[in-house]
Amino acid sequence: MMTFIYQLINGLQVGSIYALVALGYSMVYGIIMLLNFAHGDVIMIGAYTIWISITAMGLHPVLAVLMAVVICTLLGMFIEKVAYTPLRKSPRISLLITAIGVSMLLQNLAQIVFGANAQTIPSIVTAPNITVGSMQVSVTAVITIVVSILSMLGLTFLVQKTKMGKAMRAVSEDTEAAQLMGIHVNHTISFTFAIGSALAGIGAALYCCAYPQATPTMGSMLGLKAFVAAVLGGIGSIPGAMIGGFVIGIAEALVKAAGLSVWADGVVFAILIVVLLFKPTGLLGRTMNEKV
Amino acid sequence: MLTVENINVYYGNIHAIKDVSFRVKKGEIVTLIGANGAGKSTILNTVSGLLRSRTGSITFLDEAVDHVAPHLLVAKGLAQVPEGRRVFLQMTVEENLEMGAFTRPKSEVDAGLQDVYSRFERLKERRKQVAGTLSGGEQQMLAMGRALMSKPQLLMLDEPSMGLAPLLVEQIFEIIRELHQAGTTILLVEQNAQMALSVADRAYVLETGRVALEGSAQEMLNNDQVKKAYLGA
Numbered sequence: 001m002m003t004f005i006y007q008l009i010n011g012l013q014v015g016s017i018y019a020l021v022a023l024g025y026s027m028v029y030g031i032i033m034l035l036n037f038a039h040g041d042v043i044m045i046g047a048y049t050i051w052i053s054i055t056a057m058g059l060h061p062v063l064a065v066l067m068a069v070v071i072c073t074l075l076g077m078f079i080e081k082v083a084y085t086p087l088r089k090s091p092r093i094s095l096l097i098t099a100i101g102v103s104m105l106l107q108n109l110a111q112i113v114f115g116a117n118a119q120t121i122p123s124i125v126t127a128p129n130i131t132v133g134s135m136q137v138s139v140t141a142v143i144t145i146v147v148s149i150l151s152m153l154g155l156t157f158l159v160q161k162t163k164m165g166k167a168m169r170a171v172s173e174d175t176e177a178a179q180l181m182g183i184h185v186n187h188t189i190s191f192t193f194a195i196g197s198a199l200a201g202i203g204a205a206l207y208c209c210a211y212p213q214a215t216p217t218m219g220s221m222l223g224l225k226a227f228v229a230a231v232l233g234g235i236g237s238i239p240g241a242m243i244g245g246f247v248i249g250i251a252e253a254l255v256k257a258a259g260l261s262v263w264a265d266g267v268v269f270a271i272l273i274v275v276l277l278f279k280p281t282g283l284l285g286r287t288m289n290e291k292v
Numbered sequence: 293m294l295t296v297e298n299i300n301v302y303y304g305n306i307h308a309i310k311d312v313s314f315r316v317k318k319g320e321i322v323t324l325i326g327a328n329g330a331g332k333s334t335i336l337n338t339v340s341g342l343l344r345s346r347t348g349s350i351t352f353l354d355e356a357v358d359h360v361a362p363h364l365l366v367a368k369g370l371a372q373v374p375e376g377r378r379v380f381l382q383m384t385v386e387e388n389l390e391m392g393a394f395t396r397p398k399s400e401v402d403a404g405l406q407d408v409y410s411r412f413e414r415l416k417e418r419r420k421q422v423a424g425t426l427s428g429g430e431q432q433m434l435a436m437g438r439a440l441m442s443k444p445q446l447l448m449l450d451e452p453s454m455g456l457a458p459l460l461v462e463q464i465f466e467i468i469r470e471l472h473q474a475g476t477t478i479l480l481v482e483q484n485a486q487m488a489l490s491v492a493d494r495a496y497v498l499e500t501g502r503v504a505l506e507g508s509a510q511e512m513l514n515n516d517q518v519k520k521a522y523l524g525a
Contacts, residue, residue: 163394170380170391176342177378182366182395182442 015249016148040223046204076197234285369445392441
C-alpha cells in the first residue's frame with residue numbers, strides 16, 4: 001500500500017510535467033494544425049539555460065527558472081516567425097517536416113555548443129522531505145504538482161476569460177471569420193506559441209528537479225510522451241492535455257511499481273496505439289468535420 | 293462610401309471576377325444578385341481583404357483599401373457577415389458578440405451588447421449558451437449581431453437567407469429593413485433575388501464574374517431578363 005501511494009505521488013509529479021508540455025502541443029495544434037515536434041527541444045534549451053544560469057552565471061535557482069521561462073518563450077516565438085510563418089499557406093505536411101527539421105537543428109546545435117555528454121544541474125529545490133504520518137513526501141514532488149496546477153489554472157483563466165484568450169479560441173475555430181472580427185491572426189498565433197513555450201520553460205525547470213541533468217536529446221523522449229498525452233486527451237483540447245498528462249504519468253509510475261521498469265516507455269506508446277485504434281479523437285477531442 | 297473599380301480576381305488560373313465595378317452610397321442598400329458561382333461572395337471577400345484583386349481599386353470612405361489587411365478594415369468600419377454564418381460554434385453567444393467588438397474599446401462593449409440584445413431578444417435568452425446549440429435562424433441573428441458589435445459604417449451580408457425556412461427569411465429581411473431605417477449602409481449578396489430586390493435601393497446583376505445589368509431595384513423587378521432568369525416569372 002505504501003509503495004502504491006509513493007508511486008502515485010511519483011506518477012502525479014511526472015504526469016504534471018507531461019501535462020504542461022502536452023498543453024504546448026495541444027494549443028499549437030489547435031490554432032495552426034501543426035504537430036510542433038520542436039516543442040520538446042525547446043524544453044531541452046530551457047534545461048541548458050538553467051544549467052548555465054546556475055553554474056556559469058551563479059544566479060539564484062529561482063532566477064535561473066525565470067530565465068529559462070523567458071528564453072523558452074522567446075525561442076518559441078522565434079521558431080514560429082522564422083520557420084512556420086512563411087509556410088502558413090503551404091500544405092500541412094511541409095509544416096510537419098519543417099518542425100522535425102527544427103527539432104534536429106536544435107539538438108545538433110546543443111551538441112556542438114554544450115557537447116554530447118550530460119551536464120549535471122545543481123538542485124533547484126533544497127528542502128527536507130515533508131513527513132505525513134509515517135510517510136516521507138519529497139518537497140520537489142509537492143512543488144512540481146502545485147506549480148503545474150497553478151500554471152494550468154492560470155492558463156484556463158487566460159483562455160476562458162481574457163480578450164486575447166478568446167481571440168485564440170476564435171482563431172483556432174475559424175481563422176477567416178476571426179479576421180473578419182478584426183482579430184490580428186499573426187499576433188494571436190505568435191501569442192499562442194509564447195504561452196505554450198513559457199509552459200515548456202516551467203516544464204523544463206520541473207523536469208530538472210526530477211532528473212537533474214541536461215543532454216542534447218533529452219527533449220525528444222519527453223516531447224514524445226507529452227505528445228502521447230496530448231493525443232490521449234484529444235489533441236487541441238486544453239483540459240484533455242491536462243488529463244492525458246496525468247494519466248500517462250500515473251500509468252508509467254504504476255508499471256514501474258509493478259517491477260516492470262523496462263516496460264514503462266513501451267506502455268506509454270501502447271496507450272497511443274490503443275487510443276489511435278479505438279478513439280482517435282482522444283478522450284475530450286472533438287470530431288473534425290473536414291469541409292469539402 | 294464604397295467604390296469598387298475594375299477588379300479582377302483569380303483563384304489560381306481561374307478568372308473568377310472580370311472587370312467588376314460598383315458603388316455603394318451612404319444610407320443605401322445595394323444588392324448583388326446572381327446565380328450560384330456568379331462570383332458574389334468572391335466580390336465581398338475581395339472588398340473585406342480576404343482575397344486580392346490583380347487590378348483596379350477599392351475605395352472605402354475616401355481611402356484606398358486594396359492592400360489593407362482584413363483585421364484593419366474592421367476597425368475602419370467595414371463588417372462582413374460571411375456566407376454560412378461562420379459563428380464560433382464552441383463559444384457562447386455572448387463571447388461571439390464580444391469577438392465582434394474586438395476592435396472597440398472595452399467601455400463600448402456593454403452598450404453594444406445591450407443594443408444587440410434589444411434587437412434580438414432570442415440571443416439575450418441564450419447568451420450563456422454555446423453557439424453550436426443554436427438553430428440556423430438564431431445563428432444567422434448571432435452572425436448579424438456579431439457584425440453590428442463593431443459599429444460598422446458599412447455592413448456586408450453574404451446570403452443571409454441561405455438554408456433558412458421561409459418564415460425565418462422574412463424575419464431576417466425585416467431586420468435588414470430595420471437596420472436600413474436606422475441609417476446603416478448595407479451591401480447585400482443574395483441568391484433570393486425576389487427578397488433582395490424588395491429591400492434594396494439599387495441592384496447589380498452578376499453573371500459568370502461580370503456585371504450584366506445594373507439599375508434601381510424597381511427597374512430590376514420590372515426587367516424582363518431578370519424576371520425570366522431570377523424571379524421565376
